[in-house]
Amino acid sequence: MNRPAFRNWQTVQEEVLRRIHAREWKPGDLIPNEADLAEEFGCARATVNRALRTVAESGLLDRRRKAGTRVALQPVAKATIDISLIRQEIEARGQKYGYQLISRSLQEPPAQISGALQVPTTRMLHLSALHLANDAPYAVEDRWINTATVPTALSETFDTISGNEWLLANAPYTHGEIAFSAAAATKEEARLLGCPLHAAVFVIDRLTWDHAASVTKVRLIFAPGHQLRTTL
Amino acid sequence: MNRPAFRNWQTVQEEVLRRIHAREWKPGDLIPNEADLAEEFGCARATVNRALRTVAESGLLDRRRKAGTRVALQPVAKATIDISLIRQEIEARGQKYGYQLISRSLQEPPAQISGALQVPTTRMLHLSALHLANDAPYAVEDRWINTATVPTALSETFDTISGNEWLLANAPYTHGEIAFSAAAATKEEARLLGCPLHAAVFVIDRLTWDHAASVTKVRLIFAPGHQLRTTL
DNA sequence: AGAATTATTATGTACATACATAAAATCATT
DNA sequence: AATGATTTTATGTATGTACATAATAATTCT
The missing domain is CATH 1.10.10.10 (Winged helix-like DNA-binding domain superfamily/Winged helix DNA-binding domain)
Structure with missing residues (x-):
């Protein structure tokens, strides 16, 4: 044998x-x-x-x-999703990446946001931006930054670099939560993405922490048709 | 020291x-x-x-x-998503699980389906079912089963057990692909889920293989508001 | 019988050593 | 200077041994 x-x-x-x-x-x-x-x-x-x-x-x-x-009696399939920078995601597909800042303001967040970030209702940095692939709208980024945790964000204009990218390089995080869902495009989102009002859009909500301090809460709204794929 | x-x-x-x-x-x-x-x-x-x-x-x-x-210069966050049975998902939240078969038929699949499954256009088993949580619609399951790979599926009625569950126990797979997206509810989906036509719904498409043979292609359409969450 | 204690056992991991492998760095050759 | 061969080096992994840990099984005690 x-x-x-x-x-x-x-x-x-x-x-x-x-x-x-x-x-x-x-x-x-x-x-x-x-x-x-x-x-x-x-x-x-x-x-x-x-x-x-x-x-x-x-x-x-x-x-x-x-x-x-x-x-295992009932094997739980585990799908691993790589969350990379939107710029990298687009460039990896051989497309041209574009970025456009829509608004940047210091304002008091709605209760839902300040609650999630667990901060007293102080003023926070709010960003709205558009990511483009080959000049076509790709995703809207709606972000709140906890300036108590990341004070240096206040001196950044974010008009050439996205919050996404700036934070990754300047504000480390230890852990976070992420949620995927579907939503109907709001008026503003529809305008930016160039899609009909209430079109079904894919949404990623992310909340990151540096130890006990919240860093940022971001909502990414993707243009209709977007798919997040992986292997099992 | x-x-x-x-x-x-x-x-x-x-x-x-x-x-x-x-x-x-x-x-x-x-x-x-x-x-x-x-x-x-x-x-x-x-x-x-x-x-x-x-x-x-x-x-x-x-x-x-x-x-x-x-x-790593640009750390790629990895989100791991556990894909468990819908029944387990619901029961894990302490809710009552319900299952309802809508239709079961042998039919020739549309080109898109037979193409994805890479089978000649023979007749395949098509299932449509509804998953309920606490008697409320939770998700619609639309499934094609490759009867060439899983001939035993032909003798199963699927009126008490979902395709989801039956296949896991009876048709092993080696690998697969999964995609998450948003879509507008079709007329039939809206009827089953009890939501407005064209409501934004979260969709999971999955395709599984046993070595070189395709096993099944399933589309899960979740009721509006559904979120898929995990930690980073 | 039931509770508490002890023994057993399979996985989990630490360690020292040895060798494999890939890729960078160096050197020799043309 | 460009090319090719060789050396060096950091990670990758296999092995035998030893002990840690958790959970079950067996035993003793009440």
Whole structure:
């Protein structure tokens, strides 16, 4: 019997995935422990561990100490979405990027905004801008910046660089929340995007934090037809 | 000098993140190599490697052999979205799940569908169903199943179990594509969801494959107001 | 029987060492 | 100076051993 050599963790991972897909290991099944698999595959336990850990991260395996490793009953597909700069997104598609500042003002935010950012109702920096791809409207950016956290934003005009880009370079964040939804274009959004009033638009809302301090809240409204795609 | 003990990879990771956030290591900077960091932190190189690898996976570091590790110039935020069963999604929020089959038929798909699934224009199984949360319409499921890949689907009525759930249990897939977008509700969708015609609805399109064979193409149309949320 | 304690076990990880690999840097050659 | 071969170097990973940790199983005590 010529035992195939599973000598690196990728190979072991492929074999594990094959067995799951081929239903040799069925959903809910307890699979052999690391030590046994290591012996079977002719490699070290650490190698098996690395492979199984990676598969578990993708959601196909459930692992618990002492209880062992079992094939997930209801595998939760995990879609990873790369949130890059809008400029990069457009340039990556070989299109020309354009940016246009619509308004910049210091004003008191609506309760909904100041609540989300958890700041007392002081005046904040509000930006409205338009991103263009090949001169066509691509997305409207509506942003509030917490000037208590990022005071340097007050001395930036934002007429050539987007809030998006300036903040990434000047205001680090530790974590954040993001939400995707659909909305009907408001009058202002429709005007900027050149689409009918109440057209269905794709919206991304993002809120970022630097430790306990809120940094910015941004709403991106994409022109009709926009899709956010990824692989599973 | 009492050197703090960074004795496990999580602690090392936290320190690395701290230095990046504190701009001790600035975007674009080359950071010390693994061996040096291991000495500084008083741990093994493998421990530093695990920490740096994890941070790199999150997009904050760029690593290349021989070239070393540097802080990402434009960190690409990665949002991971868990795609679970609609039933689980609803039950996880403590709501009652309901399911209603609208139609089930064998028919020749429109060119757009058969093209995406890369099958000759044979008859395919088409399902239309409604998912409910606390008896209120939650999402419309419009699904095409490739009966060449999943012949057993032909003997399932789908009147009590959704295509979503049945396929997960009976038709494994190796990979897939997913797209998020906004659309105006069609007449039929508006009727089922109980919303105005052309209301802005959130849409998820998914296409799954088992190796080279297409499995299913599904379009989920969510009731107005639906949000898909995650953390950054 | 039920509760508290202890033993067992599978995963999780740290470490030292060794070698693989990719890419940059250097050197030799034309 | 351009080209090609060689060396160097930082990351990538495999291995054996050791111990940590969490959760289950078994045991003891009340």
